Amino acid sequence: MVTDQTMSQAINGISSMATRNVLADLVKRYARHSQQRVLIESVGGVEAARRVEDGELFDMVVLAADAIDRLAVAGRIVPGSRADVARSGVAIAVAAGATQPWIGNEAAVRDAVLAARSIGYSTGPSGSHLSRLFERWGIAGTVAPRIVQAPPGVPVGSLIANGDVELGFQQLSELIHLPGIDVIGPLPADIQVSTVFSAAVCTTSERVGDAQALIAFLASPEASAVKLAHGMEPIERYTF
Structure with missing residues (x-):
């Protein structure tokens, strides 16, 4: 009772x-x-x-x-x-209404990262995965000045919505309902990581x-x- x-x-x-x-x-x-x-x-x-x-x-x-x-x-x-x-897998987002890069394969995501003025990811598992990808792609040094790592507890999506980040990566569950952003889609299957x-x-x-x-x-x-x-x-x- x-x-x-x-x-x-x-x-x-x-x-x-x-x-x-x-x-x-x-x-x-x-x-x-x-x-x-x-x-x-x-x-x-x-x-x-x-x-x-x-x-x-x-x-x-x-x-x-x-x-x-x-x-x-x-x-x-x-x-x-x-x-x-x-x-939950990792997704990619941009500001609401912004031009959305094509992210259909690994090479396309690498190109989108290189073209972005600023790149955001978290201190969690998705951020660690992105950091390893940048190292594997040989672009870690190139993009390092453009990386904005969200402080613990701060959604990457909020940085995108505020204009601090052009291209953001985080768990889909943390991006899906945030205002001011458009989720382009998940990371391609060959570079996806599921937490x-x-x-x-x-x-x-x-x-x-x-x-x-x-x-x-x-x-x-x-x-x-x-x-x-x-x-x-x-x-x-x-x-x-």
Whole structure:
């Protein structure tokens, strides 16, 4: 039976910015059918991982899978509580109404980068991938003066909309609903990278069962439509 006490004791979570919007919608749905309050703070992924590793009190965490792996090694994740919940690829965007370069293959993306007055990417997994691509293409030194790296927690799309970046790269889930930009499309398949986002119960949690029930919902088929609407692909399986 759901009581007023249950409603007052919110599940407390932290996530990276990449999953902020999809989690906001999903926890609203979860609250409607479970009558369970959920509060999730979304910050830069590096900061979120650091805070969990430092032992800050959270019931659950949602981060890129490699960050969850590191937290598990550090003993900050309840064994057996982890589930992969979604994946997202990298997309390319320009300011709304701006000329859109063709990005149909790897060479075209390289040409678009070389032609851009400024290039933006994040401090997260997508930014690391772009940095490696520039090195492989032999253009890292050429474009270095034109790179604008978004500070942790700041969407690349906001830099594009403000005119600080001409060509931006980030997870589709972080670009898809931002005003002032046009998403050209995803990176071509041969240079695409897909980041898996996982959820897990933190060892600081005093509500392990409630947090695990929320994670089960996030990983369930019931959540798939919301993920797709936010530019993410469902992963409907646990990874115990």
